[in-house]
Amino acid sequence: MKRLILLAPLLLAPGASAAPRVWAHDGYTRAVFDLPRVTTASSAVKGQTVTVKLGLSLPAASGKLTVTGLSAYSVSGSTVTLTLTPGFSGARVEVLPAGGGQPARLVVDALRASAAVTPAQPAATPTPKPAAAVTRPASTAKVTRPRVVLDAGHGGNDPGMQSRWVRESSVNLDVALRVRRELQQHGVDVVMTRETDRHLHANKATDLDLRSRLAKNDDTAAFISIHVNASTNPAAHGVETYYFGQPMPGRSRSLAIQENGGGSVGQQLTQQATNSAQSLLGDLLVQAKLAFSRQLAQKVQASLVKATGALNRGVLTDAFYVIRNPTTPAILIEIGFGSNPVEGAKLSQEAYRERIAVSIARAILDFLNTK
DSSP, rough: OOOOOOOOOOOOOOTTOSSSSEEETTEEEEEEEEEESOOEEEEEETTEEEEEEEEEEEEEEEEEEEEEEEEEEEEEEEEEEEEEEEEEEEEEEEOOOBTTTTOOOEEEEETTTTTTTOOOOOSSSOOOTTTTTOOOOOTSSOOOOOOEEEEOOOOOTBBOOBBHHHHHHHHHHHHHHHHHHHHHHHHHHEEESSSSSSOSSSSSSHHHHOOOOOOOTTEEEEEEEEEEEESSSSSSOOOEEESSSSSSTTTTTTHHHHTTTTTHHHHHOOOOOOHHHHHHOOOOHHHHHHHHHHHHHHHHHHHHHHHOOOOOEEEEEEEGGOOOOSSOEEEEEEEEEESSSHHHHTTTSHHHHHHHHHHHHHHHHHHHHTT
């Protein structure tokens, strides 16, 4: 199974993260640590402990991992330590250079006992070359990509915003299906919250909760909810991307209320989500999830703006009920204003929606370190 576990990246130096991103694949589990620059790395496995020595120091950090293959990690200066779970008995290590919007990275693959390289016997195997670096998993191995949940906002009894140009639920679904196609072409496992014009439950709170639950497990690498914005001001336009948190100072709560169901239901769910945001501020695991959610949001926002030329309204935080899940990187994208004469007309065009979808998919692939 494919799993992503996030741990808290506390007040780190720019470009360095002491907490790993972790995925479980067939035959191995991968932990990725961001590095400030390319460096040397040597590794050793003793019992269930993998020790990596780097040519630079990282901020101290440690924590538990609840993914198959790895149970804990620690970073202390130039030493990175990972604890293997039963059934895993080896590791491969490499350092990747910065590229494609990603920083330099330390990649550690914890190998299942069946996939691990059997320790060489001195009399039977030549001494390895001193400069030989560990390699990626064998190309013959079947690699399963991380799972992404795509949420086409609204649907069924809730059409979302409507204008003379677009119906939000239809645009959301069309874009989400296009994102799915692009991701699947790169081997990503995609789960859709809906594939037709339907709601998951007639009750809005239950509907949003069911969508959110699809990402509330260790198998999901990212949750992306797609929406179309609206305003009483027809001049309002642009794209913006949100991750969960308190509303930005001076921002109206109307959008969160609208996307949380509107009316009294939307107000109630927004207040519940806001209370949740306040109560989770001190939770380190949640802070790690939010840090990765912010990274995903930044990549998606930048990609959208570049692809569409739309006004960059920024990466923001607010209490959207559907992305309140504290275990998965989760974002909500407003791909444009359907109420704007120019942007609404663009959103009605298939070619423009395709451009939006491809830009979102490419940002997700970048975030997942998947090409």
